[in-house]
Amino acid sequence: MRKLRITLILGISLILLGIPTSVSAHSFNWWSFPRKVIVTKTTTISKVHPVNPDYLSYYCATANLHRGDVITIHHSASHDWIVEKKGFANGLGKKHYYWVNDHTGKTNWVTLYNKNYVLWSQKMQLAKYIRKNSTAWIYSKPGGKRLHHLKNYPKTKWLATKQEKVENGAIYYYVKSQHGTAKGWVWRGNVKKVN
Incomplete structure (x- = not known):
């Protein structure tokens, strides 16, 4: 009972003195x-x-x-x-x-500020691409988590449907593998257009 009283007194004192009990990352x-x-x-x-x-x-x-x-x-x-x-x-x-x-x-x-902040996003005319750089990755979002390593897709054709430009100036394509379930965002310099 005594511990409860002390805890209550301390808690009320903190509130009355204006000492914050939590700090918000976006406080004033x-x-x-x-x-x-x-x-x-x-x-x-x-x-x-x-x-x-x-x-x-x-x-x-x-x-x-x-x-x-x-x-x-x-x-x-x-x-x-x-x-x-x-x-x-x-x-x-x-x-x-x-x-x-x-x-x-x-x-x-x-x-x-985030260098991968999306400045604009737009649909693309459907086009096929193949990898240009085997060390590149496909990401969950522009600059996001790595999903698929392009070295594992040497002859895969990718269908691009959308593009986004991010703050650092890079443009990413949203691609899906033509005959599989792999999909995500790839920097446009890592793929090349094919017929």
């Missing part, structure tokens, strides 16, 4: 440090003309970010997101302008 504190991210949908950001005190600062321009843009963001006390991107000058000249996204407190407009 985690986002207060700059993070490299990829924009997932077209988003409007605003240019801020800073004035002291901060509450007198005002927006002086807007710009659009597009799906696939790589930026750096972090939370601040005054704005939902501070945005840094190549080509968007921060702090140039006498007035130290900066860019923000105050339209959302959520992170649904970005995803953490």
